[in-house]
Amino acid sequence: MILKKMQGKFFFAAFLFVLLFQLSFVSSAHYVIGRVNNALDLTLANDHTVVLWNPSIGLTDNLTDIIGPNGNSGQDNLYMIDCELLNNPCNIDETISLKVINGGDNYASLVINITVTGAGFDLADNLTLNSPPNITSVLVDDDLLIPENEIDLLAGNVRDVLCKIYVDELDYDSLQSASGIFYLSDYSFSDPDDNNSHYTNNSCYINESYGGEGESEITCGFFVEYYSDPGAWQCLVSISDNMSLMKNSTDETNVNELLAIGLENRLDFGKIDALKVSDEGILNVTNYGNVKVNLSLSGYGLVEEDGYAMSCEMGTIEINSLKYNLTDSILGDLTLGQFEGNYTNLTNNSVVKEFNLDYRTNDEINDRINTTYWRIYVPTGVAGTCNGTIVFGAIKAVAT
């Protein structure tokens, strides 16, 4: 009895096995077919990729096809995907989603849904290749009208540099974000920010009310420091629409050289007896430009080229009685001979002296400050308060 039961089960299992074995060779397909229109900027849909998935399962279980002759359809602008090939094959009345994915060229499409029917195949609604924002122009310049396309930095300060971008969004998508990078051409846009060579603005202003429908004006502002390297600079802007399709564009401009120095303090020798050499006074010179500088020096009492270093309430002090040392400090009281030997005469006419004060490279502190050392000899016949002028000029030093 038990043997008979087992034999019956065996026959049934064998029958079932053969049935399944035979049916496994029978293919089953349900094609989803659709058309993808070319982008409005005339980029062809062919060779872009359509992805199909069941949204109730998720995008991880998906199928793809290449649009056009190189895909399953073999026809321009068409795709065909057998949704039975999903890991979880499609069933009648299920919703299937489709879209063109961004393959790196920033063309994609919106998502469409289709319900699987019992027909031989299903025809999806048309997809349209969505184009990235079309940047019609990029202009980078400072806030000065003249000269055009040149950046003139501001001594010891920042210059407002603006990248103006004009965009025509053909699909009328709203712009999601705009960012800009202003960088020295010798560097890469991907380098880190550095006031000498690289600035980033991740939140440029988008004015969508500019122009007609789909048109926008975008302004990327950069506060460019006085010590930014001179030379060719690029403004690279990246814009993405609400489909996260991105477009980049650049414009080049020139940052001009800026020769500028500054003196933070006045030179006050205090009270000096006649026939004495003063104590050493110091003047700190700061490079407020973007080139290495030497100094030109001259001086006068009351008016230029009057031959005096100072004009006093009573009498005057000759120009060559005021002397400087641009490198070394000499401490202590000096005799007239030591004074003459260690310091250089100031002159009526400007004289260029090697100073080699480089421009700033440290974003945190300005370390490009050199000290100059000064003493004055007071002759007889001079009394009261004395005033004079030392004229510092910046001369471009030859880069070494």
Add this chain to the structure above:
Amino acid sequence: MRIFFVLICFLILVLSIFFVKSIDNDSENLLVKGKNYISFSGIDPLYVSDLIKLNPGIEVVSYGEGEDTFGYVNVFGGIGKNFIIRDLQEYEIISKEDTALIFPNDIKENAG
């Protein structure tokens, strides 16, 4: 007893194969509306596009090969891989209507 048992098993296997084959081949050249699983024998190879031209009631013809499936759909003038219909390959044919399959030879014979 044991020989009888083995013979019965063999008989069941053979009958099962014939039963399954009969699902496909009982109506070898007849298509029903919907899915049909058909393999042909004794036909001259022809492109699937030509088969569909002769049988406009066919919506889709497809077959599997390994893990791939190849299909041809009767829409937009015919899209998909224009494969060759051959003997002994099993095809899924989806038809819009009940119809008899027509092959080029049928036309020639009728013309003759």
